[in-house]
Amino acid sequence: MSRLKELRKYVDAEINKMEDPDKRTSAIAHLYGVSLAATMIAKKRGLDPEIASMAAMLHDLHAYKTGSYDDHAHKGADLAREILGELKLTDGTETDMICSAVYHHDDKLVEDSPMDEVLKDADVIHHCMNDLSKPIKEKEQARFDKLCAEFGM
Ligand SMILES: [Fe+2]
Ligand SMILES: [Fe+2]
Numbered sequence: 001m002s003r004l005k006e007l008r009k010y011v012d013a014e015i016n017k018m019e020d021p022d023k024r025t026s027a028i029a030h031l032y033g034v035s036l037a038a039t040m041i042a043k044k045r046g047l048d049p050e051i052a053s054m055a056a057m058l059h060d061l062h063a064y065k066t067g068s069y070d071d072h073a074h075k076g077a078d079l080a081r082e083i084l085g086e087l088k089l090t091d092g093t094e095t096d097m098i099c100s101a102v103y104h105h106d107d108k109l110v111e112d113s114p115m116d117e118v119l120k121d122a123d124v125i126h127h128c129m130n131d132l133s134k135p136i137k138e139k140e141q142a143r144f145d146k147l148c149a150e151f152g153m
Contacts, residue, residue: 003089004053010087011057015064027064030126031057038122044150045114051094052118055101058083059119077103108139121147 001009011031018024035056042052061083062076063069077099084095101119104112108120121143128136128144136144147153 004050004057006089007054007057007083007087010083011061014061018064023064027060029130030060033126033130034059034119034122037125038118041118041121041125041147042115045118047115047118048094048097051090051097052101052115052122054090055080055098055115055119056122058098059102059105059123073106074103076105108143 012028015024015027015031018027035053038052038056039049042049058080059076060072062079063072065079066072066075080102081095081099084090084098090098097113097115100113101116104116105119105123108124111117112120124140124143125147127140
């Protein structure tokens, strides 16, 4: 089994513990949607698509597990480190890269490392493109515009 598949199996099991079926469905849709977007963006920018995809699978897990978005990116990075330590799928550098991306993913108005930026952009792609009838959030508009230019959309 690929390590991405192994991580997804773990994440699926965690999400399946959520009681509300609608929240479960949107959690899965968001994590897998961001994961696919992260793969595409990383590939386009010459970064590791597998690491990007793994970071995406973990990025909002803390919020889904606790039901709170309060400081979920920073707390989520600690949770990601715990999970990756347990699953032993990544080396130290890869773990650091994934945890950094999760840690910074809510800081959409500043620029961080290239892999951090992949996760932020993938998150924005899913927020903005999952349902085109929904208005784009003000804090995501500039980033979305940049992405449309980069991808010729
Ligand atoms: Fe988030
Ligand atoms: Fe997200």
